[in-house]
Amino acid sequence: MPTYQAQIYVTLRPSVLDPAGTAVQSGLSHMGYDNVSQVRIGKYVEVTLAAAGDAQARQQLDQICDQLLANPVIENYRFDLQEQATSPAVAGAGLAG
Amino acid sequence: MPTYQAQIYVTLRPSVLDPAGTAVQSGLSHMGYDNVSQVRIGKYVEVTLAAAGDAQARQQLDQICDQLLANPVIENYRFDLQEQATSPAVAGAGLAG
Numbered sequence: 001m002p003t004y005q006a007q008i009y010v011t012l013r014p015s016v017l018d019p020a021g022t023a024v025q026s027g028l029s030h031m032g033y034d035n036v037s038q039v040r041i042g043k044y045v046e047v048t049l050a051a052a053g054d055a056q057a058r059q060q061l062d063q064i065c066d067q068l069l070a071n072p073v074i075e076n077y078r079f080d081l082q083e084q085a086t087s088p089a090v091a092g093a094g095l096a097g
Numbered sequence: 098m099p100t101y102q103a104q105i106y107v108t109l110r111p112s113v114l115d116p117a118g119t120a121v122q123s124g125l126s127h128m129g130y131d132n133v134s135q136v137r138i139g140k141y142v143e144v145t146l147a148a149a150g151d152a153q154a155r156q157q158l159d160q161i162c163d164q165l166l167a168n169p170v171i172e173n174y175r176f177d178l179q180e181q182a183t184s185p186a187v188a189g190a191g192l193a194g
Contacts, residue, residue: 003134009141024142024165033161035147037100044106044141045121050132060130068124 001050004057008079010070011042045069048084057081098147101154105176107167108139142166145181154178 012018021039028036047064051057061079070077109115118136125133144161148154158176167174 001132011141011143021142027165028161031164033146033157035098035157036144036161037147038143038145040143042141042143044108044139045118046108046135046137046139047133048135049130050134060132064125064130064133067128068121 105142
């Protein structure tokens with residue numbers, strides 16, 4: 001079964017206040033970075049999973065995000081998905097004689 | 098001064114244990130997702146900042162990450178940067194007669 005690597009981004013919906021982001025922005029302002037006008041903080045999750053195919057992996061990731069990683073009332077999520085190289089079949093390639 | 102939008106990804110270095118990720122993986126396993134072999138949890142930060150140019154924005158973001166957002170002893174960071182469309186100069190385009 002192929003292995004997939006997913007990068008999941010969970011962000012607060014734009015209408016939801018982000019006190020942590022505001023605190024970071026305020027901290028940056030005190031540090032002299034007063035050109036920073038907005039900070040929003042989210043979660044970044046890297047998941048490695050085995051699946052029969054791309055479609056099955058995406059379906060499972062949707063379920064995982066909805067059920068565990070994101071709160072759909074206040075958060076959005078999106079993810080990128082890549083199939084991992086499975087076996088080091090070409091490990092010997094490129095060796096100099 | 099142009100406005101830039103940055104997406105910052107802060108991740109634990111590969112050699113650092115991630116107990117939160119292990120807990121999420123264990124939770125997923127109990128929920129039936131035993132095909133998930135690894136979970137690593139990081140931070141995702143969206144920053145809006147004004148800068149004179151691309152290079153200055155990148156330099157400031159490096160400083161912000163090193164000084165506040167990431168702990169360089171145990172975390173890596175990377176970011177994407179886009180210039181935001183500044184003025185709605187073409188707002189009237191596309192209006193039907």
